[in-house]
Amino acid sequence: MMNRAPERVLIVGGGPIGLATGIALRARGLSVRVIDPRTPPIDKACGEGIMPDGVGWLGRFGVDLTTIGGARFRGIRYLDGDDVAEARFPEGHGLGMRRTTLHRALVERAADTGVQLDWGVRAVGFTGSEVETSAGCASADWIVAADGLGSRMRRWAGLEGARASRQRRTGVRRHFRIAPWTDLVEVYWSDDCEAYVTPVGAEETGVAVLSSGSALGFEAGLARFPALERRLLSAPVASTDRGAGPLWRKSLRVQTGKLALVGDAAGYLDAITGEGLALGFHEADALADAIAAGDLRLYERAFRKLVALPFALIRLLLFAERHPSVRRRVVRTLARDPEIFARLLAIHTRDRPPRSLGVGGTLRFVRGIVRA
Numbered sequence: 001m002m003n004r005a006p007e008r009v010l011i012v013g014g015g016p017i018g019l020a021t022g023i024a025l026r027a028r029g030l031s032v033r034v035i036d037p038r039t040p041p042i043d044k045a046c047g048e049g050i051m052p053d054g055v056g057w058l059g060r061f062g063v064d065l066t067t068i069g070g071a072r073f074r075g076i077r078y079l080d081g082d083d084v085a086e087a088r089f090p091e092g093h094g095l096g097m098r099r100t101t102l103h104r105a106l107v108e109r110a111a112d113t114g115v116q117l118d119w120g121v122r123a124v125g126f127t128g129s130e131v132e133t134s135a136g137c138a139s140a141d142w143i144v145a146a147d148g149l150g151s152r153m154r155r156w157a158g159l160e161g162a163r164a165s166r167q168r169r170t171g172v173r174r175h176f177r178i179a180p181w182t183d184l185v186e187v188y189w190s191d192d193c194e195a196y197v198t199p200v201g202a203e204e205t206g207v208a209v210l211s212s213g214s215a216l217g218f219e220a221g222l223a224r225f226p227a228l229e230r231r232l233l234s235a236p237v238a239s240t241d242r243g244a245g246p247l248w249r250k251s252l253r254v255q256t257g258k259l260a261l262v263g264d265a266a267g268y269l270d271a272i273t274g275e276g277l278a279l280g281f282h283e284a285d286a287l288a289d290a291i292a293a294g295d296l297r298l299y300e301r302a303f304r305k306l307v308a309l310p311f312a313l314i315r316l317l318l319f320a321e322r323h324p325s326v327r328r329r330v331v332r333t334l335a336r337d338p339e340i341f342a343r344l345l346a347i348h349t350r351d352r353p354p355r356s357l358g359v360g361g362t363l364r365f366v367r368g369i370v371r372a
C-alpha cells in the first residue's frame, strides 16, 4: 500500500505566532513551509512580557527555557498618581525578553522540528486557493495567515473586520541599560497614556508607551511619568525606538475555504492587558488541532472561546482608560483590596475560571469602585 504524502501547510508570516503554528503542525505530522520578507531575528514594537501561560506554551512547543535568557517576572504593579496596586501570579512566572531573543529561539526550534523556513519571501496576493509571492506562486493543502496586525492576507481574503475603535491607540518602545528594580511588570497610568515597564534581562529594562488620540512620541509619553523619567535619566538607551499602530484590528471570521488567520492577523484589540503572545500561542495550538482534523470550523469555534475573556477585559480596561475618574477609582480599589486584584490576575492568566471571582467578589470590587 502506498503511504499518503503528509498534507502541506503554507504559513504566511514567520513572527512568533506563525512559527509556533509551524511547530504545532509539525508535532501533528504535517509538512510546513513558512515565508516572511524579513530575516531573523525579527524585531517589533512590543511590551515583551510573556504571561505565565505563554511561558508554559513555549515549554510545550519544545523551546529550551533553561537557556532562553530574559528575566522572570512574578506579577503586575499599577501606579496611578499616589495609588500603587500590585498582585502576584498564583503559579509560575512570566518572562520578559527582547523580541529578537524570543524570535531567535522560536526560529531555532522550528528548524529543529523540520519546518521549511523561507526568509526574504513576501506574499503579494491571494487568489482564494494560492498565494502569490515575490518568489512565484505557492499552493498548499492549507494556508495560514500569520502576517500580523495589518494583515494583507486578511484583507485579500475578504475577512477584514471593523477597523479603528473610537479612540486611535498607538505604541512605541525603547530599551534602557538598567537592571530591573522589581520582579513585577509595572504599568504607569495617566490620562490618554500609559507606560509599561518590563524587565527583559539582568541589566536591561524595556519601556513601551501607549497613547490614545494623536500619537505621543516616546519622550513626550515618558514625560507624563516624572518618577519613571527620573529613574531612567542616566540609563543608556539600548535600542532604536519601534512604533506600532493604530491598534484594534478585527476579522469578520478567522477562516474561509482552506485559509485560516492566526495571531494578530486574526484580530488584536490592544496591548492594555499586556497580552498577545500567550493568546496567540493558544490559537496556534487550536489551529493545528483543526488542520490535523481537516476541519477549520473547529478552529473558528475554539478561537471565539479563546478570545471571549481577553477581549472583554481589554474593552473594560479601555473604558476605564477613556474615563480617567473611573480609571483612578479602579486602581485605588485594587490598591486597597490586593486580594481582589490577585483573583482578577489569576483569571486573566487562565489559572482560575472567571466564575472564581464569585458574586461576592464582583460586588466587593464594584462597591470598592463606587466608594473609592
Ligand SMILES: Cc1cc2nc3c(=O)[nH]c(=O)nc-3n(C[C@H](O)[C@H](O)[C@H](O)COP(=O)(O)OP(=O)(O)OC[C@H]3O[C@@H](n4cnc5c(N)ncnc54)[C@H](O)[C@@H]3O)c2cc1C
Pocket (backbone or CB within 6 Å): 012, 013, 014, 015, 016, 017, 018, 035, 036, 037, 038, 042, 044, 045, 046, 047, 048, 049, 050, 051, 121, 122, 123, 124, 146, 147, 148, 149, 152, 170, 171, 172, 173, 208, 210, 244, 245, 262, 263, 264, 265, 268, 271, 274, 275, 276, 277, 278, 280
Ligand atoms: C506596543 C505593543 C506592546 C505589546 N506588548 C505586549 C506584551 O507585553 N506581551 C504580549 O504578549 N504581547 C504584547 N503585544 C502584542 C504582541 O506584540 C503581538 O500579539 C505579537 O507580536 C503577535 O505575533 P504575530 O506573529 O501574530 O505577529 P507579528 O509579530 O507582527 O509577525 C508577523 C510577521 O508577518 C510578516 N509579514 C507581514 N507581511 C507579510 C507578507 N506580506 N508576507 C509574508 N510575511 C509577512 C512580518 O514580517 C512578521 O514577521 C504588544 C503589542 C504592541 C503593539
